[in-house]
Amino acid sequence: xxxxxxxxxxxxxxxxxxxxxxxxxxxxxxxxxxxxxxxxxxxxxxxxxxxxxxxxxxxxxxxxxxxxxxxxxx
Amino acid sequence: xxxxxxxxxxxxxxxxxxxxxxxxxxxxxxxxxxxxxxxxxxxxxxxxxxxxxxxxxxxxxxxxxxxxxxxxxxxxxxxxxxxxxxxxxxxxxxxxxxxxxxxxxxxxxxxxxxxxxxxxxxxxxxxxxxxxxxxxxxxxxxxxxxxxxxxxxxxxxxxxxxxxxxxxxxxxxxxxxxxxxx
Numbered sequence: 596x597x598x599x600x601x602x603x604x605x606x607x608x609x610x611x612x613x614x615x616x617x618x619x620x621x622x623x624x625x626x627x628x629x630x631x632x633x634x635x636x637x638x639x640x641x642x643x644x645x646x647x648x649x650x651x652x653x654x655x656x657x658x659x660x661x662x663x664x665x666x667x668x669x
Numbered sequence: 670x671x672x673x674x675x676x677x678x679x680x681x682x683x684x685x686x687x688x689x690x691x692x693x694x695x696x697x698x699x700x701x702x703x704x705x706x707x708x709x710x711x712x713x714x715x716x717x718x719x720x721x722x723x724x725x726x727x728x729x730x731x732x733x734x735x736x737x738x739x740x741x742x743x744x745x746x747x748x749x750x751x752x753x754x755x756x757x758x759x760x761x762x763x764x765x766x767x768x769x770x771x772x773x774x775x776x777x778x779x780x781x782x783x784x785x786x787x788x789x790x791x792x793x794x795x796x797x798x799x800x801x802x803x804x805x806x807x808x809x810x811x812x813x814x815x816x817x818x819x820x821x822x823x824x825x826x827x828x829x830x831x832x833x834x835x836x837x838x839x840x841x842x843x844x845x846x847x848x849x850x851x
Contacts, residue, residue, distance in 0.1 A: 602702055609709045628731040634730050636827050637848025642734050646727040649798045656717045663710060668812040
């Protein structure tokens with residue numbers, strides 16, 4: 596059974612998740628810009644690892660959002 | 670905790686007591702903590718959607734790279750005879766397609782170089798200026814070194830694509846395009 600949180604606790608949690616998601620999105624933006632530069636410059640080595648790293652960031656973000664919905668349902 | 674929540678929901682964001690609030694606020698009180706929570710939760714949702722868009726963009730590059738790799742070797746194309754290009758002069762040609770402008774330079778008696786004329790900033794056509802030893806992009810005042818194609822001024826950060834050359838007897842041929850990051 597999930598732990599029930601007070602409104603203040605939920606607010607703290609949503610702030611924490613928001614900060615983490617924001618950092619990951621900025622990281623993804625930098626990754627996309629760097630990969631585009633590498634692609635246009637003919638450097639192929641970085642493209643697939645960057646895509647995988649971006650996918651991992653998205654999975655983390657989606658997981659955090661899922662957790663946020665979970666604590667609302669509880 | 671329930672008591673605290675009730676106090677918070679009654680409190681107005683401007684901090685004034687209830688008696689100073691307009692009538693509509695007393696008739697329709699807003700649960701401000703809940704409002705703040707939902708605003709931040711929705712912003713988080715929006716960021717996750719942005720994260721998804723970035724991931725799609727990354728995989729779009731992977732797909733584009735796959736198709737570019739499948740194109741394979743570019744054709745061999747005659748450009749000019751060695752004697753047709755004077756030292757210090759520039760000869761314009763197209764390679765690999767008829768819309769891809771390129772420039773062949775004769776730097777001295779023995780050395781030649783060829784570059785794509787597509788600016789690496791926003792793809793404007795650069796103008797060779799041998800007297801100033803540069804390629805000049807009129808769109809955003811960009812400039813590239815004439816001998817190496819490296820960016821020397823303006824917004825471009827990547828050098829011009831180099832056209833690979835091959836010499837057969839006294840003829841010059843283009844054999845490929847070398848994209849560069851440095």
